[in-house]
Amino acid sequence: xxxxTQTQPxxxxxxxxxxxxxxxxxxxxxxxxxxxxxxxxxxEMIFLIYQGSYDQQNATEGRYSLNFQKARKSANLVIxxxxxxxxxxxxxxxxxxxxxxxxxKLIFGTGTLLAVQP
Amino acid sequence: xxxxxxxxxxxxxEKGKDVELRCDxxxxxxxxxxxxxxxGQGLEFLIYFQGNSAPDKSGLPSDRFSAERTGExxxxxxxxxxxxxxxxxYLCASSPRxxxxxxxxxxxxxxxxxxxx
Numbered sequence: 001x002x003x004x005t006q007t008q009p010x011x012x013x014x015x016x017x018x019x020x021x022x023x024x025x026x027x028x029x030x031x032x033x034x035x036x037x038x039x040x041x042x043x044e045m046i047f048l049i050y051q052g053s054y055d056q057q058n059a060t061e062g063r064y065s066l067n068f069q070k071a072r073k074s075a076n077l078v079i080x081x082x083x084x085x086x087x088x089x090x091x092x093x094x095x096x097x098x099x100x101x102x103x104x105k106l107i108f109g110t111g112t113l114l115a116v117q118p
Numbered sequence: 119x120x121x122x123x124x125x126x127x128x129x130x131x132e133k134g135k136d137v138e139l140r141c142d143x144x145x146x147x148x149x150x151x152x153x154x155x156x157x158g159q160g161l162e163f164l165i166y167f168q169g170n171s172a173p174d175k176s177g178l179p180s181d182r183f184s185a186e187r188t189g190e191x192x193x194x195x196x197x198x199x200x201x202x203x204x205x206x207x208y209l210c211a212s213s214p215r216x217x218x219x220x221x222x223x224x225x226x227x228x229x230x231x232x233x234x235x
Contacts, residue, residue: 004160035223043207045161045226091160104213105151105174106224108160 002027004092006109013082014117020067021077021112023092032096034075035106036066039089048090051075082116089113120144122227124210130233131200139195139230143212150193151211151224152185161209167193200234207231 003026013019025034036048051059051066059066067076079086090113093106123142131137143150148169153161163177167187178184182200187193197204211224 037226043229045209045211047223047225050223093161104149104168104222105163105166105177106153106161107163108153110160 002029002094002096002107004094004107004109006092006112008112009110010113010115012115012117013079015084016081018078018080019082019114021079021090021092021114023075023077023109025073025075025092025094027073027094027096029096032094034066034068035093035095036064036075036077037091037093038086039091039111041088045091049077079114084116084118087114087116122210122212122225124208124227124230126230127228128231128233130235132235133202134199136196136198137200137232139197139208139232141193141195141210141212141227143191143193143210144214144225146190147212147214147225148190149213149222149224150187151213152193152195153209153211154179155207155209155229157206164195164208197232200232202234205232205234 005024008022032053034051038046038048049059049061049064049066051068058068063080065078089111091111092109095104095106125140150167152164154164155161165185166174182198185195207229209229210227213222213224
């Protein structure tokens with residue numbers, strides 16, 4: 001069964017340092033996509049980065065990068081040069097069967113609460 | 119341009135009452151999703167609409183939950199005979215085109231916080 005696991009309920013990081021948020025997934029489908037969303041205390045869900053299962057290179061978006069290790073089924077988010085505004089809940093999510101018009105629902109992990117300290 | 123909007127932003131109701139939650143997707147988005155987020159938890163998929171195709175209702179937790187969508191516009195999520203365990207934030211999301219592109223992100227609304235007393 002498809003599943004996303006985030007084992008870190010909370011993380012602290014000093015401002016300007018890098019931090020890695022862990023995410024492992026389980027799926028039997030060879031075609032899937034992995035997403036990271038940020039949810040500040042205001043509650044909105046903000047898309048950060050996407051990695052496709054067939055992508056050869058790790059995804060990067062500004063200060064965000066995704067450390068994709070397919071054999072280990074992990075998709076960790078790396079935030080470089082942390083800022084106070086990065087304090088938020090971070091969710092890893094997966095979508096299966098990305099080719100072929102399947103439902104495309106997202107399966108979410110339980111999230112990691114990141115606190116950036118000055 | 120306007121994002122996904124949801125109304126009401128907050129709803130307090132008594133156990134046993136019916137509630138309707140509304141979602142206005144981004145104009146032109148063909149796909150619409152409903153998710154539920156309980157306090158301190160991740161999002162749980164409820165239902166998915168894609169154009170004129172039959173909706174995917176596989177995430178609805180019971181027959182008290184139903185949703186409709188008119189064409190490619192507004193959607194309403196209805197919860198009948200509400201229970202205290204229905205208390206959660208209900209989030210709506212939409213995406214811009216046919217889901218043939220794997221990186222198609224979902225754009226989320228601000229959510230409706232439902233409290234069942």
